[in-house]
Amino acid sequence: MxxxxxxxxxxxxxxxxxxxxxxxxxxxxxxxxxxxxxxxxxxxxxxxxxxxxxxxxxxxxxxxxxxxxxxTTNKTEFFREASHYPVLETHVTNWRRSQSEKQHFHIWSAGCSSGEEPYTLAMVLKPLLGQHFSITATDISLEMLEIASKGLYLRNQIQPIPEGVRKRFLLKHRDKTKPIIKISQDIRQHIRFGQFNLLNDNYAAMPKFNVIFCRNVMIYFSDDIRQRIIRQFLNKLTDDGLLFIGHSESIRGIEGIEQLVPTVYRKISS
Missing domain, CATH: 1.10.155 (Chemotaxis Receptor Methyltransferase Cher; domain 1)
Incomplete structure (x- = not known):
C-alpha cells in the first residue's frame, strides 16, 4: 500500500x-x-x-x-571530543588572569541535546571559576531539553567522566539496585536550558559569550546556512572569545576569526 x-x-x-x-x-x-x-x-x-x-x-x-x-539527530556523550577541554582550560586560566575575581564567564552550548555537553563544561569550569560562570544550553528539541533539565543518567552513560570528577559532582540513587546517577545541584545551578532554533530565532536576545560550543550540529546544514549561523555566533562572542565546532566540521571564508587548533577558532579583536 x-x-x-x-x-x-x-x-x-x-x-x-x-x-x-x-x-x-x-x-x-x-x-x-x-x-x-x-x-x-x-x-x-x-x-x-x-x-x-x-x-x-x-x-x-x-x-x-x-x-x-x-x-533531528541527538548523539552526544560526556567529555566528547576530549581534546577540546585542555584548550578551554587554558583559555579560562588566561582570561581569569586579566579579569577581576568577580567577573563572570559565559558559555553557550548550542545544540546541547540531552545535556551531556553543558554538564561536562560545568564540571571543567567549576574548579577554575567557582561560582563565577554560567552556561546557556539550548536545543531545538523540547524532548531532549526535558531530559537534559532532569540531570539523570544511567551508569553506563557516565563512563567517560573521570573518577575524581564523578566523586565530586555525581550523586548515586538511594536505591542501590537502580543504575541511575544524578548531576549534583552544585553543577546544575550554573546551567539554564532553553529552546533555540539556530536558523531563525532571535540572536539579538542572547547576551555576549566568552565561549560558544556548537559541535556536530552544523554538519547537517547547507554551506550558506552554516556561514550565516557562524556569523551570528561571531556577533555574540566577546573579543578573543572562542568557538568550538565538531571534528567533522570546518570553517572557511569567514572574516574576523582565526583557527587556534583544528576545530577551535578565536574571534579577532576589533
Missing amino acids: ERDRLTPRDHARVASFIHDSVGIQLPEQKRNLVESRLRKRQNALSIPSLGDYIDYALSTKEEHIHLIDNL
Missing part, C-alpha cells in the same frame, strides 16, 4: 519542511532513516498510514515540534 510507505513526493515534502524550519538537510539517501523515525510517531498516534501521518504533521502546527524532534 503506497500510502503506508514514504514515497519520494512525501519525502520531499518532509525534507522541505525540515530545511525551512531548522536548516537541516535530509537528502534522498536518508529516505529509509526518515521513514523509520516517522513511523514511530505514526504508530504512537495510531494513525492508519504513514502518508496520513505526514498529511497530519505538515498541516497541524502542534505536531510540528514532534516532527522536528523525530528527525
Whole structure:
C-alpha cells in the first residue's frame, strides 16, 4: 500500500519542511532513516498510514515540534571530543588572569541535546571559576531539553567522566539496585536550558559569550546556512572569545576569526 510507505513526493515534502524550519538537510539517501523515525510517531498516534501521518504533521502546527524532534539527530556523550577541554582550560586560566575575581564567564552550548555537553563544561569550569560562570544550553528539541533539565543518567552513560570528577559532582540513587546517577545541584545551578532554533530565532536576545560550543550540529546544514549561523555566533562572542565546532566540521571564508587548533577558532579583536 503506497500510502503506508514514504514515497519520494512525501519525502520531499518532509525534507522541505525540515530545511525551512531548522536548516537541516535530509537528502534522498536518508529516505529509509526518515521513514523509520516517522513511523514511530505514526504508530504512537495510531494513525492508519504513514502518508496520513505526514498529511497530519505538515498541516497541524502542534505536531510540528514532534516532527522536528523525530528527525533531528541527538548523539552526544560526556567529555566528547576530549581534546577540546585542555584548550578551554587554558583559555579560562588566561582570561581569569586579566579579569577581576568577580567577573563572570559565559558559555553557550548550542545544540546541547540531552545535556551531556553543558554538564561536562560545568564540571571543567567549576574548579577554575567557582561560582563565577554560567552556561546557556539550548536545543531545538523540547524532548531532549526535558531530559537534559532532569540531570539523570544511567551508569553506563557516565563512563567517560573521570573518577575524581564523578566523586565530586555525581550523586548515586538511594536505591542501590537502580543504575541511575544524578548531576549534583552544585553543577546544575550554573546551567539554564532553553529552546533555540539556530536558523531563525532571535540572536539579538542572547547576551555576549566568552565561549560558544556548537559541535556536530552544523554538519547537517547547507554551506550558506552554516556561514550565516557562524556569523551570528561571531556577533555574540566577546573579543578573543572562542568557538568550538565538531571534528567533522570546518570553517572557511569567514572574516574576523582565526583557527587556534583544528576545530577551535578565536574571534579577532576589533
